[in-house]
Amino acid sequence: MAFRRGNRIELKTPQQFLAMRQAGLVVAHTLEHVRQVAAAGMTTADIDGIARARLRDAGATSSFLGYHGYPATICVSVNEEVVHGIPGRRPLHDGDLVSVDFGAIIDGWHADAAISFGIGTLDDTSRRLVDVTERALWAGLAKAIVGNRLSDISHAVETCVRADGAWHVIEDYVGHGIGSAMHMEPPVPNYGAPGKGPELRVGMALAIEPMVTVGTIDTRVLEDDWTVVTEDDSRAAHWEHTVCITPEGPWVTTAIDGGVARLAALGVTVPTRD
Ligand code: MF3
Ligand code: CO
Numbered sequence: 001m002a003f004r005r006g007n008r009i010e011l012k013t014p015q016q017f018l019a020m021r022q023a024g025l026v027v028a029h030t031l032e033h034v035r036q037v038a039a040a041g042m043t044t045a046d047i048d049g050i051a052r053a054r055l056r057d058a059g060a061t062s063s064f065l066g067y068h069g070y071p072a073t074i075c076v077s078v079n080e081e082v083v084h085g086i087p088g089r090r091p092l093h094d095g096d097l098v099s100v101d102f103g104a105i106i107d108g109w110h111a112d113a114a115i116s117f118g119i120g121t122l123d124d125t126s127r128r129l130v131d132v133t134e135r136a137l138w139a140g141l142a143k144a145i146v147g148n149r150l151s152d153i154s155h156a157v158e159t160c161v162r163a164d165g166a167w168h169v170i171e172d173y174v175g176h177g178i179g180s181a182m183h184m185e186p187p188v189p190n191y192g193a194p195g196k197g198p199e200l201r202v203g204m205a206l207a208i209e210p211m212v213t214v215g216t217i218d219t220r221v222l223e224d225d226w227t228v229v230t231e232d233d234s235r236a237a238h239w240e241h242t243v244c245i246t247p248e249g250p251w252v253t254t255a256i257d258g259g260v261a262r263l264a265a266l267g268v269t270v271p272t273r274d
Pocket of ligand 2: 112113175176207209240
């Protein structure tokens, strides 16, 4: 049975994981579609409209719309924007680094994911930033295994980023538990020593979401009260997946293949489920 009291971590049943997977697939396919159609000349509001239509067609509802008053279905964060960019009239340009964050609810169960990609051609540094942030996410997902401790995930994310070069891992914003609500216990930092925090158990689900910058880790929030930007206007990337901790290993609900291919490349074998 799921619970949500105090600071305990909600445990899901296999049936509840299936509902989370349905929400995850809506998110995965929508983000893939957005990545394919996003182009110079479109506005960030256009991207929001695409995601909203997909959500409606799938019979799902938005995790974001109305969350603490958030006014849209997705967050679109461009270049120096780190997270929580509100879609609007801003047109996308060739060379922009775009992060799209999107959450869906099916039968009361949430999925939350984010991707970063370029419009047209990205400069070399931005491309490497996007790549290392995604690889760091997968390094963390590969540690979402029964018996590991929470900070084993955090440590794997940070280690992957640091091994690649002089990037900076955001500390002001972290990942989170997820299930019957979008944001639940426990917080999931993208940095820290391994072997600490709660032991990972079957039934837990986490949203792991590294945010990495070219320059400073210092951030500020714009006057819209949402958009988080880097203090030094350096570019940032953001990748996120929702992962269920199962007896057979990590089940990445927001990856179209459940994470099978990327996890296998990291030496973690998981069953193909749908
Ligand atoms: N998806 C974001 C996260 O990962 C939350 C978006 S904030 C919202 O935590 F207000 F837009 F919902
Ligand atoms: Co999240």
